[in-house]
Amino acid sequence: MSSGTLYDKVWDRHKVADLPDGRDQLFIGLHLMHEVTSPQAFGMLRERDIDVAFPERTLATTDHIIPTDPAERDRPFEDEQAETMLQALESNVEEAGIDFYGLESGKQGIAHVVGPELGATQPGQTIVCGDSHTSTHGAFGAVAMGIGTSQIRDVLATGCIAAEKMDVRRVEVTGELSDGVAPKDVILHIIGQLGVDGGVGHVYEYGGEAIEAMDMEGRLSVCNMSIEGGARAGYVNPDQTTYDYLEGRQYAPEGDEWNRLVADWETISSDPDAEYDDVVTVDADGLDPMVTWGINPGQVTGITEPIPSPDDFDGKDRKNAEDAVEHMEITPGETMEGYEVDVAFLGTCTNGRVSDFRRAAEILEGNTVDEGVRALAVPGSETVRTRCEEEGIDQIFKDAGFQWRQAGCSMCLAMNGDSLEGDEVCASSSNRNFIGRQGSKEGRTVLMSPAMVAAAAVEGEIADVRSFGGAN
Amino acid sequence: MVRSITRVTGTGIPVRGDDIDTDQIVPARFLKEITFDDMGEYAFYDARRDDEGNLNDHPFNEYHGANILVVNDNFGCGSSREHAPQALMRWGIRAIVGESFAEIFRDNCKSLGIPTVTADTDTVDRLQSFIESNPEAGIEVDIEEERVVYDGSEVGAGVDPSMKEALVEGKWDTTALMYQNLPETRKVANELPYIDAE
Numbered sequence A: 001m002s003s004g005t006l007y008d009k010v011w012d013r014h015k016v017a018d019l020p021d022g023r024d025q026l027f028i029g030l031h032l033m034h035e036v037t038s039p040q041a042f043g044m045l046r047e048r049d050i051d052v053a054f055p056e057r058t059l060a061t062t063d064h065i066i067p068t069d070p071a072e073r074d075r076p077f078e079d080e081q082a083e084t085m086l087q088a089l090e091s092n093v094e095e096a097g098i099d100f101y102g103l104e105s106g107k108q109g110i111a112h113v114v115g116p117e118l119g120a121t122q123p124g125q126t127i128v129c130g131d132s133h134t135s136t137h138g139a140f141g142a143v144a145m146g147i148g149t150s151q152i153r154d155v156l157a158t159g160c161i162a163a164e165k166m167d168v169r170r171v172e173v174t175g176e177l178s179d180g181v182a183p184k185d186v187i188l189h190i191i192g193q194l195g196v197d198g199g200v201g202h203v204y205e206y207g208g209e210a211i212e213a214m215d216m217e218g219r220l221s222v223c224n225m226s227i228e229g230g231a232r233a234g235y236v237n238p239d240q241t242t243y244d245y246l247e248g249r250q251y252a253p254e255g256d257e258w259n260r261l262v263a264d265w266e267t268i269s270s271d272p273d274a275e276y277d278d279v280v281t282v283d284a285d286g287l288d289p290m291v292t293w294g295i296n297p298g299q300v301t302g303i304t305e306p307i308p309s310p311d312d313f314d315g316k317d318r319k320n321a322e323d324a325v326e327h328m329e330i331t332p333g334e335t336m337e338g339y340e341v342d343v344a345f346l347g348t349c350t351n352g353r354v355s356d357f358r359r360a361a362e363i364l365e366g367n368t369v370d371e372g373v374r375a376l377a378v379p380g381s382e383t384v385r386t387r388c389e390e391e392g393i394d395q396i397f398k399d400a401g402f403q404w405r406q407a408g409c410s411m412c413l414a415m416n417g418d419s420l421e422g423d424e425v426c427a428s429s430s431n432r433n434f435i436g437r438q439g440s441k442e443g444r445t446v447l448m449s450p451a452m453v454a455a456a457a458v459e460g461e462i463a464d465v466r467s468f469g470g471a472n
Numbered sequence B: 001m002v003r004s005i006t007r008v009t010g011t012g013i014p015v016r017g018d019d020i021d022t023d024q025i026v027p028a029r030f031l032k033e034i035t036f037d038d039m040g041e042y043a044f045y046d047a048r049r050d051d052e053g054n055l056n057d058h059p060f061n062e063y064h065g066a067n068i069l070v071v072n073d074n075f076g077c078g079s080s081r082e083h084a085p086q087a088l089m090r091w092g093i094r095a096i097v098g099e100s101f102a103e104i105f106r107d108n109c110k111s112l113g114i115p116t117v118t119a120d121t122d123t124v125d126r127l128q129s130f131i132e133s134n135p136e137a138g139i140e141v142d143i144e145e146e147r148v149v150y151d152g153s154e155v156g157a158g159v160d161p162s163m164k165e166a167l168v169e170g171k172w173d174t175t176a177l178m179y180q181n182l183p184e185t186r187k188v189a190n191e192l193p194y195i196d197a198e
């Protein structure tokens, strides 16, 4: 059993009661909501004639089903089901008095991008959302977990969820990232090392010099993919980087109240003598830019490294590798460099933030997208889009031949019409490369950092971003 | 709001077959619905229809008003979708007797207050045959006494201890239990540094 970690301290503060089935009743400090998983929960509340208990601790936006092509965002949407879902959300939040960042707000976007950039996500909170990538918010030193429909009902009705405490694994990332290597590469490497099931039953505490050196957007990318490593949540202890990011944002308090909170945040970090259930060390020194070669995020290798052979694995991993070789049509022993791509997709809750577009723009500047490539840039939020446009980043993308879209999940899971077709290969900054994830059963996804997506778009094939001059 | 469930009485409906998965119970395409309201109509939607879309002789087309479902081995396997027990409940099912159940399905049933009780292959087969010949006959699933009573006799049934405790003591509904703690919850919330106390 862990003790003295941020996870322990935050859990204890939020625990309301022991439940008869052995789980804890845990108060939820921030409930983020989107259109796909919430309507059924509101329906169940109505059946019981219960009101939302803590509407002021809830924040809603719309992301999964939203068209990202500016020409398709007029209401009602062409897709009737998308229209129905959004209308349901709009009337539910209105009735309950929940803050909603819809299409007209100018701040709409992916919940995991919007929460942090509005300053709603803060250290020491418990955070849930009906979406598995809620782990993202752990970057601020929060305990953030994805939940299912019946738990959404619970948190709406009671402000709480019934939860089981997990073990805490410290993931110590040593070393310094080389040029061209991004936080995304670090988390892909961690998942490759620890496996896609490696984190089951655990939350990950990320620390060490490589994590401490990252800005908030980098830490968000890392925590985002905790779930891909099987961990229920992932977090980074808050520090000056965290406070500097938050100060002055919409939901961040000011003056004395701000100082009081920062003082509290200093106390909730894991103690120097905290006990962990497990500690692993991962070295980021000399790490290559990473690319996936398979059909889960753990099937990953450095861009200069050979694709492993199924013979290198046993049991289930071997079968998965065989399936990957067949689906991806790759050759073990070769590198992924030169693997042809048809689509370049930049965005999502993993890598749809301003710094991600900045890094990609450095590669794209003065270059053009290969003529065989369909290239999509989808900002994670309208705030991100606006900021990029102020900096002229959108122009670099458009000049290079990218479509410049509005905010949403888009081709990450292809619920909104943005989709792979046939066996297209997609160089993607998203977090899942499962078969069918991007909308086509034959479609093939290669996960990588934003700069690597830009490099692939230009070359028409997977390329080493370090071969582009001036790349960082 | 907390409700104790000690027994369920009514008439039976047999659905024969091992390994009936949640995709058969509710086909995946109905998962996009924004409420559970109509889920009852989607229970066994495809299994209830022939290739032309006409209703066939599936039990869910015939045993109207029945509330005790009798199934065979490994019922509710496959994806963990909560839609499956929701669909059965909204169709009218209040208890399920079977040879065995997939674990997640069983837990989902528990959280809806639907007891799942087990019996061996022969016992289940005899019960299914009895219902097929006597669709109007009364049946009782007694969770407290761990038995099924029908046709003037009783047979022993297995009830998972945690399910029994949860149902009989009215602790199966976590929403209701946590709702009862709302005053305590507000106290915890108001003590948090990031929440302004009222």
Ligand code: SF4
Pocket (backbone or CB within 6 Å): A063, A064, A110, A111, A112, A131, A133, A348, A349, A350, A408, A409, A412, A413, A430, A431
């Ligand atoms: S961007 Fe992708 S992973 Fe993130 S919330 Fe949307 S669909 Fe989920």
